[in-house]
Amino acid sequence: MELTKNITLGVYLPGQSLIHRLDPRTKIISVTAIVILLLLIKSYYAYAAMLILLAFVIFIAVIPVGYAFRGLKPMLPVLVLMWVFQLFLYSGPSPKLLFTWWFFSATEAGFHMGNLITLRVFFLFTFTTLLTLTTSIVSLTDGLESLLNPLKRIGVPSQELVMTMIIALRFVLILAEELDKIVKAQMARGVAFDRGSFIHKTKKMFPVFLPLFISAFKRAEELIVAMEARSYTGGKNRTKMKTLHLGRVDLVAGLVMIVFSTLVMVLIISVKPQI
């Protein structure tokens, strides 16, 4: 029993690679661009381009390939379920029947839709994971804050917003560790989490989440006290110990991203969509 093993989102893998050394703002903007592109892609060719970029980034960042995709493991049932739903429920404007099962019918459009959506989730998840794997919590905060700074003028409390987001990200792993302990304590008293029907399994989760929520509240309270004890005040007049600087690496990365985005946009426009 080790739940934390498969959590990669929010984990930072320290390193000295070019990707690690990029300014956090470059990385955040790049990932945002990728996310927008992913939402527009409707053909396999464009996804192939994405795959090349993904492989390139993983290679440069020196992240073990298995580890980059490890976080997908717990998501696998959801991905499969999503694919199956699309296959049977989406039919498109001119349905071409593939096969029927019981009273469900699978269409070719549904098949492609399933593939595209699953690929989209796969890339969204992997690219955001790569962002947190190569960016420490501190620089991620600094980067986000500096990007959201202009919004302060229209009254958005950007510093507090970023702080909240970062704390949430930090807590993913902490809560997973707590969940691990709680699950173990229940297994020790005869709960078989891996047995029984789906409803049975779901029912077994209730006694797990109650202590988890309570400990989450407790931790949140402790965090507040710890922050107040050090006189934390958000927002105005906070200065940074480290200021961010864009370097030559960022220029190169920016250029690569611009070329890549243009290429993908051309693919999106010129290639006939799959659905």
Place this chain on the structure above:
Amino acid sequence: MSIIVENLCFSYKKGTPFEKKVLHDISLTVEDGEFLALIGPTQSGKTTLAQHFNALLIPHCGRVMVNEADTQDPNTDLVALRLQVGYVFQNPDYQLFAPTVGEDIAFGPLNQKLPRTVINDRVSEAMKIVNLVPEIFLNRDIYALSGGQKRRVAIAGVLACQPQIMILDDITAGLDPRGRDEILAVIRRLHREQNITIILISNSMDEAAEMADRIIVMNQGQITLEGKARAIFSHLDLLRSIGLELPESMNLVQQLQERGLAISSVPLNLDETIDLIAGSFRKGQGTT
């Protein structure tokens, strides 16, 4: 019921860049009916090792045999095994979750699908053993309990499963001296009267010396020392080098010896210490 561990090794986060080897080639035996203390500094692997005893963790190499059943064997009924080897966790907050004391203690027997009357009997029996009067505490809110009471409810919850072996993971941490003494008295009674094999995990040398028949000292994922309390505490320098201190009583006697008081034996608890020191003074007076 015995536990045999052979050449066990284990790593956390195996297969990731964060892999950390916590246990190296551990072999040991826990005999039926004994009182074993597992001591060592923090991060020495005590808890990780103990979680192999009831198959909460499965070894990466070597094997763990509980009552002749291999925990790696897919045919072993791990649920039944975990009920026989009870585990009381370090922090009762992770273990207790039901709204009331009674419901929480009944959780284990409920999982065994026992009839209601049997469950009720087991709950009140377990509460009596840990000195919680059922009439007062049965419907008490869990979150209104003190630290010591929570620990006792946690022990009762495991006792209600009627285990033959009980693993107690640092259960006196954070208790005041009185709460600590009460808990230790309960454990002593469990061992003597219920004949339950006890494995006490602790980083308090006093506790280990007072309570256990046999002590295993761990450091950095390996067994450093193993033996009877008196034999263990003769390796003073080794214990200090891994960050453990002698029990108070032995510390006192050792310092008295250094200042020239003739004490030959090693005391394990307060009474023995008093007897030894008083005896040595009496002898001293006789000769002068």
